[in-house]
Structures are given as C-alpha cells and as structure tokens.
Amino acid sequence: MPNIKVVDMAGKEVGELALSDKVFGAEVNAAVLHTAVRAYLLNQRQGTQSTLTRTEVSGGGRKPWKQKGTGHARQGSTRAPQWTHGGIALGPKPRSYHVSLNKNTKRTAMFSALSSKVAGGEMIVIDSITSTEYKTKNMVAMLAAVGAAKKTLIVLPEVDSCVIKSCANIEGVKTTQWNTINVYDILNCDTFIVAKEAVAKIEEVYAR
Numbered sequence: 001m002p003n004i005k006v007v008d009m010a011g012k013e014v015g016e017l018a019l020s021d022k023v024f025g026a027e028v029n030a031a032v033l034h035t036a037v038r039a040y041l042l043n044q045r046q047g048t049q050s051t052l053t054r055t056e057v058s059g060g061g062r063k064p065w066k067q068k069g070t071g072h073a074r075q076g077s078t079r080a081p082q083w084t085h086g087g088i089a090l091g092p093k094p095r096s097y098h099v100s101l102n103k104n105t106k107r108t109a110m111f112s113a114l115s116s117k118v119a120g121g122e123m124i125v126i127d128s129i130t131s132t133e134y135k136t137k138n139m140v141a142m143l144a145a146v147g148a149a150k151k152t153l154i155v156l157p158e159v160d161s162c163v164i165k166s167c168a169n170i171e172g173v174k175t176t177q178w179n180t181i182n183v184y185d186i187l188n189c190d191t192f193i194v195a196k197e198a199v200a201k202i203e204e205v206y207a208r
Helices: 031-045 102-121 136-146 161-167 183-188 196-206
Strands: 005-009 013-018 124-127 150-156 173-177 191-195
Touching: 005 031, 031 102, 031 183, 031 196, 102 124, 102 183, 124 136, 124 161, 124 196, 136 161, 136 191, 150 196, 161 173, 191 196
Parallel strands: 005 124, 124 191, 150 173, 150 191
Antiparallel strands: 005 013
C-alpha cells in the first residue's frame, strides 16, 4: 500500500496518507493507456468537416464543348474534379469518430494513470484547496509552495468557483473535479495535485 505525504497550501507537510493499493498501486499497463488516450482524442473530434462533390457544386449543367472535333479532351461538365471551381473527389464528409471502451478497460486505464503519477513522484496531495476570494496570486503562491511544474492538473472534491476562476488565467494549469477526471488529462500533466477529500472520493468509487 503506497503512502504519500500530505501538505497544506503553503507547502508544509501536515501528515501522511495511505493510498489504496488497487487504485494508486496498480501495475501500469501501457497498452491500455494508449487505447484509452486514443479513444479520448478521437471522441473529441466533431466529424463535421465536409467538401462538395461535383453534384453539389452549383453550375456546370451545360457541356462546355461538343464531344468531337475540337482537339480538346471530351468534357461533360465544368464542375468535374479536374476543373478549377469543380467538385472535390473523395473529400471528407461528416462522420462519427466515436470509439467505445468497455468498463474493465476504462477502470484499468484509470488505475494505470493514477498509479503512474504516484510511482513517478508527480502526485501531490493537499489537505484542503480553498480560496475565499478571486485571487490568481493566491493560487500561484500555492503552486510555487508545493513545487508544481508548468503543466498542472488540480483535482477538487467539488466545484469551487473561487479556486477554479483563480486558476483560469494561469498558463498550463487546469482544474477539474474528482468525478470528471480522465486518463488523458492525468497523463498530460507534469504535476497531479489532488485535494485529500478528492482522494477519498476517488478511492470510494474505484476501489470497490
């Protein structure tokens, strides 16, 4: 069972927390992580790109010249793909890029992502992340105190508008709640900051 120190917002150690071995001490499965990240990125695509085919471009109804005797290659429309302003051959059309993962794969990927952050020393647990005012400098001071890297993911136990808006202008910092975390965001950050209460909620759901 991995243990991790708990600090306050000033970076001072205030205790130690025993993490769930199942959630934060699992073997990292690189293949499942790749599958989960690929599915996440594909599911972000809207798939609304569209080009016009020769039947959808306006004009071109008249044959540009007669079939024979001109010395030109035969043409039936000025909206064929080889013409300027013609339609696009084999261009993209609206489609779905959605990829589904089964429950077991999702859980394995989440365990691997969380465990990789603990194993790599990139996870920081803070006893309480709070702010009573909308002050970016307060969050900047907290990040500096705990030694956070440029790309940081902050996980809160619940929506806290003061913390969220105070972090909104900090480059490379993203805030989320424990129930909306995803594998891509966890792997994409250099420092994974989690409130102690959020850790308990994550374990409560995933350790079952």
